[in-house]
Every structure is written in C-alpha cells, then in structure tokens.
Amino acid sequence: MIELETPPPGQPPASPASFEHRRLRDGTFWQTVPRYAGVDEATFLDHVWQGRNSVKTPEELFATIEGLVDETFIADAREGFELAPMAVRVSPYLIAAIDWSQPYNDPIRRQFIPLRSTARSDHPRLTFDSLHEQQDSPVPGLIHRYADKVLFLPTQTCPVYCRFCTRSYVIGPDTESVDKLALGKTPDAWGPVFDYIAAHPEIEDVVISGGDTYQLAPKNITLIGNALLAIPHVRRMRFATKGLAVMPMKILTDPAWVDALVGVVDRGRAIGKEVVVHTHFNHPNEITAITARAMAVLFERGVYVRNQTVLMRGVNDDAATMLLLVKRLEYVNIHPYYVYVHDLVSGVEDLRTSVQTALDIEKTVRGATAGYNTPTFVCDAPGGGGKRDVHSFEWYDRETGVSVWTAPSVKPGKYFLYFDPLNALEPRMQARWAVPELQDRMIADALAHAGGTVAALA
Ligand code: SF4
Structure with missing residues (x-):
C-alpha cells in the first residue's frame, strides 16, 4: 500500500x-438621482425610456443633476461643453452610475462631461483624424487598411457620445468647435460597400461599427448581416457597440433587436462563419447587475462578446482599477480583448496617458488571471499603422515622450510616431515642445534611434 x-x-x-x-x-x-426618484424598475429598464430621457444638451444635463452639484461645477461644465469636439448625449443609466458626491473625480463623469478647469491644450503634433482613416477609405463608409479586414461604418450616431471618441471628426452632430464630415449613412448608400467587399476576395473579416450598431434598426442588422454572410470569402463579422456599457437594458427590453442579432449569429454558425459582438467598457463601475442580466441573455443565446478598453487618466490608469475591470468583465462572460493607449484626439488631452503607463499596468495585469482573458495593450499608431503591441516600439524616449513604431504587414518601410501628453513630461521638456524647430529635432532624433528618417514617416 502506498502511503x-x-x-x-x-x-x-x-x-x-x-x-x-x-x-x-x-x-x-x-x-x-432626484430626477429618477420616482422611476420604477420596469420604466428604468425600458430602452425606449432610456433613449427618450437621455440628455442631449448641456442645459438638459444641468436640469437633471440640479441639486446634486454646486453652481461652480455647472459653470465649469458649461464652459467645458463650449470647447468640446463631441456633442452631448448621456443615458440615465450612466447619469445614475456617476457618484455625484465627487463629480470632479468620478471616472464616468470624466468620460462624458467635459470641464473647462481640466482642459489642456492639444499636443502640437496632434491632427484631426489622427488614424488617417479617410486616406484608407475606398468608398464612403468603409475603411480598408489591413489586407484581410475592413471597417464598415453604417451609422453616424451612438446611444451616448464619448468625449474621447477617435472618430469625433465624423460622429454625432456638429458642435461649437467641429463641423462633422458627412458620410452616406442610409441603407441606400450601403450597396457600394457590399460591392467593394464582394470584389475583394482577400477580405475575410468585417467590423460593423459606426457610430454604434445599437442604433441600427433590427431590419438593418438583418440586412447587413445577410448581405455579408452571402459573400463567400467573408468568414468573420463583428458588430461593434458600446451599448452594453451605457444602456445594457436594451438587451432585456428590445427583443426584436436581440432576435435580429442572434439570427445573424445563428445563420453564420450554420454556415461556418463567426459573428460576434465587440463592446467597450472602460471602468468597473459601468458593469452592474443589469449588465450581468443582459450578458446572461446573450451568453445563453450563443452570442460571444469581446471588450476593448481605452486607457484614460483618472478613469482606469492604475493597475488596481484595470485589474478589477478585467476580472469583472470575465465574471459576466465578456472577453477582455484590447486595452488601447488613448488615440491623439483633439480636446481631450486631460484624458491621455503615456505609453509608459500602459507598460506599467500591463505588467501587473498579466498573470492575475488566465492568459486568454488578459487583454493585449496596444497603441494604434497615428498615421495608419494600426494596432501595435505596446512593447513593440522601435524606440521610446520617455523624456520627450516620442515613441516610434513600424507596421511591416500594414505599411512596410513606413514609420509612425506617438506622442505622450505634454502634461506627463518634465516642465523643461514641455518648454521644448513650444518651439517648432526643437519639435522637429526631437522627432528626427527619435527616428534616427529607430533606424528611420523623416522622409519615411507615414
Ligand atoms: S460610442 Fe464609440 S463611436 Fe460612439 S462616441 Fe463613443 S467611442 Fe465614439
């Protein structure tokens, strides 16, 4: 006998x-929230009520939060909206998720309600449409950058408008500071998109985004899904929506929309094609018991959901918050897929972090849970390099904040630059960025270290 x-x-x-x-x-x-004190659960969970009661102007917002914040905050936000590149739209769900006893520090407030007092000047090298999507757009509403993948933008609206939106150049109505590009966003305009995809056999992967696919009517989810599934070489589709993070109750109270989505997922599965949802949570407070109920519906009906997070100062730029977000996402059956270094977007310099912040947080997150649920931290290289693993820079000068990237499979021979926010740099370095000749020299030095030249910039 073995002991x-x-x-x-x-x-x-x-x-x-x-x-x-x-x-x-x-x-x-x-x-x-006093405005919702008499709202019962059935009403609050009604997605139509959420849409109708979403605040769509600064004054509607201020009326809704009256009594929760003082006049100083209201004045600060009023001036913040005047500078903002994005229009305002915030759902009651999000307004209720904000801790109004700490409006300046709340991570959800920071994402949706701008303040004048925290506004920072844009980085001098920031450009509108920093990802250069319009240069990679063969037909209106379609971006074709990677050989086997396209991004289809069938709508220009969202259930909320995020301050930090990468597509602030096109999403939502015009604001005081920005006139939006108008793209063809009706079913009539989608034909050329389907024709282009059908004519390019290398395209296997289609991201349907916007805007936000929550805004598409069920019949249009079906129309787009069927049109793409019918193209033989399209193998994978992703419906992108922030809806789960900002209005999860739609999954519980809009059965027509859920049925349309599930119908496309099921038809895809039946013919060996993957159809999934990509969503966008940035902070653990965005995940509530309502989210869990919504996800239970999608999970039970066989809809797979992945998440993409944007790294933002004062929102999730510490390891403890990011870890809690990752754990909470996987707990409700959402796959934490990517964490993005914040794109160079106008008007939100207070939200950007350095590449070093991403490196530090990634080190802590990795190993805290299963590898397949550990998000990849990426920098979307400005100029159209696409998503690069944050560890893969060719050169990174922490003092000047300049990082240099290459993307051999996307734009071979080209170099891409990302710039840390000036407020992450020493004052003497911030002063150097105020002088155009010194800017050029810092950039040329970084490129030389990386083996590139200014002429090879994308
Ligand atoms: S939901 Fe997405 S596309 Fe819409 S404003 Fe927010 S980040 Fe931009």
Whole structure:
C-alpha cells in the first residue's frame, strides 16, 4: 500500500477584496438621482425610456443633476461643453452610475462631461483624424487598411457620445468647435460597400461599427448581416457597440433587436462563419447587475462578446482599477480583448496617458488571471499603422515622450510616431515642445534611434 504524503497546503484563504469583482451594483440605484426618484424598475429598464430621457444638451444635463452639484461645477461644465469636439448625449443609466458626491473625480463623469478647469491644450503634433482613416477609405463608409479586414461604418450616431471618441471628426452632430464630415449613412448608400467587399476576395473579416450598431434598426442588422454572410470569402463579422456599457437594458427590453442579432449569429454558425459582438467598457463601475442580466441573455443565446478598453487618466490608469475591470468583465462572460493607449484626439488631452503607463499596468495585469482573458495593450499608431503591441516600439524616449513604431504587414518601410501628453513630461521638456524647430529635432532624433528618417514617416 502506498502511503500518501500530507498534501501541500494550497493558497491561503482569499481576502474579501479579491471578491470585489463579484459585487455588482444592484437594486434601484438610479433613484438616488432626484430626477429618477420616482422611476420604477420596469420604466428604468425600458430602452425606449432610456433613449427618450437621455440628455442631449448641456442645459438638459444641468436640469437633471440640479441639486446634486454646486453652481461652480455647472459653470465649469458649461464652459467645458463650449470647447468640446463631441456633442452631448448621456443615458440615465450612466447619469445614475456617476457618484455625484465627487463629480470632479468620478471616472464616468470624466468620460462624458467635459470641464473647462481640466482642459489642456492639444499636443502640437496632434491632427484631426489622427488614424488617417479617410486616406484608407475606398468608398464612403468603409475603411480598408489591413489586407484581410475592413471597417464598415453604417451609422453616424451612438446611444451616448464619448468625449474621447477617435472618430469625433465624423460622429454625432456638429458642435461649437467641429463641423462633422458627412458620410452616406442610409441603407441606400450601403450597396457600394457590399460591392467593394464582394470584389475583394482577400477580405475575410468585417467590423460593423459606426457610430454604434445599437442604433441600427433590427431590419438593418438583418440586412447587413445577410448581405455579408452571402459573400463567400467573408468568414468573420463583428458588430461593434458600446451599448452594453451605457444602456445594457436594451438587451432585456428590445427583443426584436436581440432576435435580429442572434439570427445573424445563428445563420453564420450554420454556415461556418463567426459573428460576434465587440463592446467597450472602460471602468468597473459601468458593469452592474443589469449588465450581468443582459450578458446572461446573450451568453445563453450563443452570442460571444469581446471588450476593448481605452486607457484614460483618472478613469482606469492604475493597475488596481484595470485589474478589477478585467476580472469583472470575465465574471459576466465578456472577453477582455484590447486595452488601447488613448488615440491623439483633439480636446481631450486631460484624458491621455503615456505609453509608459500602459507598460506599467500591463505588467501587473498579466498573470492575475488566465492568459486568454488578459487583454493585449496596444497603441494604434497615428498615421495608419494600426494596432501595435505596446512593447513593440522601435524606440521610446520617455523624456520627450516620442515613441516610434513600424507596421511591416500594414505599411512596410513606413514609420509612425506617438506622442505622450505634454502634461506627463518634465516642465523643461514641455518648454521644448513650444518651439517648432526643437519639435522637429526631437522627432528626427527619435527616428534616427529607430533606424528611420523623416522622409519615411507615414
Ligand atoms: S460610442 Fe464609440 S463611436 Fe460612439 S462616441 Fe463613443 S467611442 Fe465614439
């Protein structure tokens, strides 16, 4: 008989803090906002009510949060909206998720409501449409940058408008500071997009975004899904929506939309094609018991969901918050896929972080959970280089904040530059960026270290 040794002890008992990701906000939490005090659960969960009661002007917002914040905050936000490149639209769900006792620091407020007092000047090298999507657009509403993948933009509207939107050049109505590009955004205008995809056999992967696919009528989800599934070489499709993060109740109360989505997913599965949803959570507070209920519906009906997060100062730029977000996402069956270094977007310099911040947080997140649920941290190289792993820069000068990237499979021989926000640099370096000749020299030096030249910039 073999004598068994006493088994080695396992992990020590988990601390209560390690279960934080399971503590989802529940109950009628929205009733703490005076405007919603009398709103019962059935009404709050109604996506039509959420849409109708979303605030769409600064004054509507101020009326909604009256009594929760002081006049100083209101004046600060009023001036912030005047400078903002994005229009305002915030759902009651998000307004209720904000901690109004700390409006300056709340991570959800920071994403949707600009303040004059925290505004920073844009980086001198920032350009409108920093990802140069319009240069890679063969027909209106379609971006073809990667050989096997396209991005289809069938709508220009979203259930909310995020301050930091990369496509602020095109999304939503015009604002005081920006006239938006107008793209063809009706079913009539989609024919050339389908024709282009059908004529390019190398395209296997289609991202349907916008705007936000939450805004598409069920019949248009079906129309787009069927048109793309019918193209033999299209193998994969992703419907992109931030809706799960900002209005999860639509999944519970809009069965026609869910049925349309599930119909496309099921038809794709039946013919061996993958159809999934990509969503966009940035902070653990965006995930509530309502999100869990919505995800239970999608999971049970076989819809796979991946998440893309944007790294933002004061929102999720510390390892503890990012870890909690990752754990909470996987807890509700959402796959944490990417964390993006914030794109160079006009008017949101207060939200950008350095590449170094991404490197530091990634180091902590990796190893905290299963590898397949560990997001890849990427920098979307300005100029059209696409998403690069943050560790893959050719050169990174932490003092000047200039990082140099290449993308051999996207634009061979080209070099791409990302610039850390000036407020992450030492004052003497910030002063150098005020002088155009010194800017050119810092850029030329970084390129030389990376083996590139100014002539090879994308
Ligand atoms: S939901 Fe997406 S596309 Fe719409 S404003 Fe926000 S980030 Fe931009």
